[in-house]
Amino acid sequence: MEKNYKINIVEDVAGVSVVQGFSAGAAACDIRNKNDFNRLDTAVIVSDVLATAAGVFTTNDVKAAPVLVDIANLERSKKVKAIVANSGNANACTGDRGMDDARNTCSYLAEKLGVEKNQILVCSTGRIGEFMPMEKLKKGIDEAVSGMSKTEDKAIAAANAILTSDTRSKTVSVDVEFGGKKVKIAGMAKGAGMIEPNMATMLAFIVSDAKISQSLLKECLKFAANKSFNRITVDGDMSTNDTVLCLCNGTSGVEISEDDADSIMAFREGLLEASRVLARKIVGDGEKITKVVEVNVKGARTEEQAEKICRAIGNSLLVKSSWFGEDPNWGRITDSAGYARTGLVLEKIDLDYDGIPVLKSGQPIAENKELWKQAVSKKTFSINLHLNLGTASESILASDLTDGYVNFNKGE
Numbered sequence: 001m002e003k004n005y006k007i008n009i010v011e012d013v014a015g016v017s018v019v020q021g022f023s024a025g026a027a028a029c030d031i032r033n034k035n036d037f038n039r040l041d042t043a044v045i046v047s048d049v050l051a052t053a054a055g056v057f058t059t060n061d062v063k064a065a066p067v068l069v070d071i072a073n074l075e076r077s078k079k080v081k082a083i084v085a086n087s088g089n090a091n092a093c094t095g096d097r098g099m100d101d102a103r104n105t106c107s108y109l110a111e112k113l114g115v116e117k118n119q120i121l122v123c124s125t126g127r128i129g130e131f132m133p134m135e136k137l138k139k140g141i142d143e144a145v146s147g148m149s150k151t152e153d154k155a156i157a158a159a160n161a162i163l164t165s166d167t168r169s170k171t172v173s174v175d176v177e178f179g180g181k182k183v184k185i186a187g188m189a190k191g192a193g194m195i196e197p198n199m200a201t202m203l204a205f206i207v208s209d210a211k212i213s214q215s216l217l218k219e220c221l222k223f224a225a226n227k228s229f230n231r232i233t234v235d236g237d238m239s240t241n242d243t244v245l246c247l248c249n250g251t252s253g254v255e256i257s258e259d260d261a262d263s264i265m266a267f268r269e270g271l272l273e274a275s276r277v278l279a280r281k282i283v284g285d286g287e288k289i290t291k292v293v294e295v296n297v298k299g300a301r302t303e304e305q306a307e308k309i310c311r312a313i314g315n316s317l318l319v320k321s322s323w324f325g326e327d328p329n330w331g332r333i334t335d336s337a338g339y340a341r342t343g344l345v346l347e348k349i350d351l352d353y354d355g356i357p358v359l360k361s362g363q364p365i366a367e368n369k370e371l372w373k374q375a376v377s378k379k380t381f382s383i384n385l386h387l388n389l390g391t392a393s394e395s396i397l398a399s400d401l402t403d404g405y406v407n408f409n410k411g412e
Helices: 065-076 095-113 134-146 152-161 214-226 261-284 303-315 317-324 330-339 366-376 403-409
Strands: 005-010 022-027 042-057 079-089 120-127 170-178 181-190 203-208 243-248 292-300 350-353 356-360 380-386 392-399
Touching: 005 261, 022 134, 022 152, 042 065, 042 134, 042 152, 042 203, 042 214, 065 095, 065 120, 065 243, 079 095, 079 134, 079 152, 079 203, 079 243, 095 120, 095 134, 120 203, 120 243, 152 170, 152 181, 170 261, 181 261, 203 261, 214 243, 214 261, 261 292, 261 392, 292 303, 303 317, 303 330, 303 380, 303 392, 317 330, 317 392, 330 350, 330 356, 330 380, 350 366, 356 366
Parallel strands: 079 120, 203 243, 292 380
Antiparallel strands: 005 170, 022 042, 042 079, 042 243, 170 181, 181 203, 292 392, 350 356, 350 380
């Protein structure tokens, strides 16, 4: 289909404040119970008007209480007023009390904003298995709401309040133009460890001034998440709390209509680009990583085959360790591609690092060894595996595995 839209991406922006009709606030209420009232740990994002909402959530069988509450709230209400999020406590594996705490968090903010409790979405990230300090969280909500505004500093504070092991906030803004109209999309995210979505320990909150139905927004968000957040891996672990939420308040007056294919494509691609930027920032901030690697599998029989091989390579501990050591060990790549057991044929595959040929028809091109080393010594590079079996392709973003990661995660 012909491209009838234009997308402009700005990566380092304040975040949600750039979209008309959204306010943000943040507070430090010591949710980690470390007597630290300087570290922000509570955030709110509030729409002036009820916004159409959709979400994509972890596929882990063990889902945190906020995830279950949000799924239920989105089933009950097509419109949402606000998102409240905390860091430092995941409210996961906390039983009935955890469910009550998540519901009560929604009720508490709903009462302050004068809306129904199912018009609030709640997210948590942090340590699993500890009860939420509700009195602290309520004080944090009070402070965040009383101080919220549409200013950049509040949006930046909100983006920082959801961080855990992250070293920096992650924000993006996208302008989408089509048919003489324009909508704005902006977002913020967190994530550094336990990253191998479908989805992983990550939160992403995306807002837009587009006018759209919930069913169509859900479809567009699922598409965008599948091609972005579900195509990254740091350590292969899947979290209990992953959530991507999107709120569209319609303040632009521009409708994304089911009868207008051009508007759908433009909005969907804008949402995808925003999601890709946030996903790349999550991998780039992976815990103690030194490399970000784009793994591309081409010439597969099906997208499913290509994706399975991508994930096998990107999650291989041996492959990730060799990236850290800047060792162009192609044998580990072919091995991991093979144990995906998709029916690849070694004699057919071609492999290159950043365009530098490594294998041709399954055989190494030895004269390029020094160039291989140069390629994998860069902070970012690509691995391109061509199966020569079909026309399907897939890609993921992965990171190396470092001694720093092991030391960071071995325990307190």
